[in-house]
Amino acid sequence: MYNPRNANTSDRMTAPIIVDTAEAEVLRALRLRGRISRTEISNITGWSKAKTSQEIRGLVDKGYLVDVGEGASQGGRKPRLLRLNNGLGYVIGIDIGATSLELALADVGGRILQRRYETTDVRLKPEIVLGRCRELIGEMLDAQGSRPGQMLGIGVGVPGPVDFARGVLVAPPLMPDWQDFPIRDFFKEFFPSVYVVVDNDVNIMALGEQRTGDGANVDHFIFVKIGTGIGAGIISNGKIHRGSDGCAGDIGHICVDKDGPICRCGNSGCLEAMAAGPAIVEKAIQAAQNGSSPLLSQMREANGGILRPEDVNAACREADQAALEIIRSSGQMVGDVLATLVNFFNPSHIFIGGGIANFGNHLLVSIRQAVLRRSLPLATTRLSINFSRAGADTGITGAVALASEYLFMVEDGLHYSF
Ligand SMILES: [Zn+2]
Known part of the structure; x- marks a missing residue:
């Protein structure tokens, strides 16, 4: 079972759960469908039934996947479906706009369970805007009855150019005080076991379109x-x-x-x-x-x-x-x-x-x-x-998707989304 204490807390945007390449293939196939049968995984990966069953058993034993019962029959026996184990914990999405803040707490499958919205002014210092985000995260965790230790990752969208590898804004015209501000470190100081991914607002909207809109x-x-x-x-x-x-x-x-x-x-x-x-x-x-x-x-x-x-x-x-x-x-x-x-x-x-x-x-x-x-x-x-x-929700669903994209990582450092 996932143990936050094993989480990789280095400064990089590392995911807390390290998987091998075969496991990553299953997780990636799962990402395409949300819920998936063993046969579908076998078709996507090209593996034999035996190999597919073995990999899935490993992921279920580790607590990453759960069996969610039978799906619709395609003519034969009803397939048994798998999805990510929501018991793994929660992810947080933050969509920072020029004049608004939107936050959501979601399960690892992307289902939003809590959300908060309020106006802000992004020209304020990052400590003020992000400090408010931190308070709202605390509020959502309380409302959900969960502890900070159950929080896995945070996806943040900001309205300016982001150096994605470093997770910082570079020469942001709207918000000059944010130049090179270490957004990841800011959150990690309060939530040490989480990983933090920062991207620009339009990229998270594209992700949101892919997850919930016509872009699926x-x-x-x-x-x-x-x-x-x-x-x-x-x-x-x-x-x-x-x-x-x-x-x-x-x-x-x-x-x-x-x-x-x-x-x-x-x-x-x-x-x-x-x-x-x-x-x-x-x-x-x-x-x-x-x-x-x-x-x-x-x-x-x-x-x-x-x-x-x-x-x-x-x-x-x-x-x-x-x-x-x-x-x-x-x-x-x-x-x-x-x-x-x-x-x-x-x-x-x-x-x-x-x-x-x-x-x-x-x-x-x-x-x-x-x-x-x-x-x-x-x-x-x-x-x-x-x-x-997809309307006004595109940004926040994308921020949640950004966080869940980085939940798993293969050992060679290449990430796989699911
Ligand atoms: Zn220009």
């Missing part, structure tokens, strides 16, 4: 977040593709116009500076001021001089031409960049999420048109581009 069973997809910023999470061969330093998918800083406005990264004409929420608001203010949209002008007056992206969306619903043009132009710029990515990466699906994704069909149609116009026919024949239907 899709091997190659891109999750695009359009909000205050723009970013993408890439699932390649069923796994997150982070690149060599962790910043793969940072598409917000691809240049779309060399003469464009200065971006918060310091360069000019980045996609994010041209097409994300603040750019939409900026253009809406111009339309309100120069008389091209009396409606936006009225809204601005009614809001005390302020316009928000939601106002532009509301104006689109009223068929305001200036607002429609602003949204179409954003969609086209996002679509042009995605067309390049489609040619390069050949995904079967693109899911669009984030605050601006609620903007309905005008945005989606413009994105689709731009992608179809500029991508290779072979790459778009079966390409699906849609809003993510």
Whole structure:
């Protein structure tokens, strides 16, 4: 049975449970299905019945897997199904947004048992924001009637570029005080036996889409977040593709116009500076001021001089031409960049999420048109581009998935997700 005292507590992002490569294959097969029969494991791994039974018996004896009874018959005897043993403990997911904190306590299979949500300001010092997370973790453990020792791992999503191997933010524009802050060490000081995995907010949304959304069973997809910023999470061969330093998918800083406005990264004409929420608001203010949209002008007056992206969306619903043009132009710029990515990466699906994704069909149609116009026919024949239907839960389910991905590790240090 798993013993937290055997946990590897070195500074690396090590998982507490070390398995051999054969055991990892079973766990990986399990990850694809959640619940799985011996025959399915045998089909996926290519092992004989005897070898499959032997490996499973080992994992059940160690307390990692449990028999959960009979599944539906496929014509013959009803298969006996296996899943991860929820008695192993709990994982924690933390989704830190620019203005909100969301935490969940889940079993190792990803089922959320407790959750907390509150507003925050990520520009505060990391000790303050993470300190609050620590208190909320304590609250959830109490509410669940469990001890800190039953907590296995923490997955943290943050809104900035993450050096994944080190688990730190690097030059985060939104949260400069977090530069190089040791997020893992902060939690390990209070919960010494846990492992902590830190990733950027869009990668966890991609994981959430894969676990609970339409991205389940899709091997190659891109999750695009359009909000205050723009970013993408890439699932390649069923796994997150982070690149060599962790910043793969940072598409917000691809240049779309060399003469464009200065971006918060310091360069000019980045996609994010041209097409994300603040750019939409900026253009809406111009339309309100120069008389091209009396409606936006009225809204601005009614809001005390302020316009928000939601106002532009509301104006689109009223068929305001200036607002429609602003949204179409954003969609086209996002679509042009995605067309390049489609040619390069050949995904079967693109899911669009984030605050601006609620903007309905005008945005989606413009994105689709731009992608179809500029991508290779072979790459778009079966390409699906849609809003993510997983909704606001994508981030937190992804943070939980991030934590459970690293529960097991093979001895050579290569991790296997399950
Ligand atoms: Zn930029």
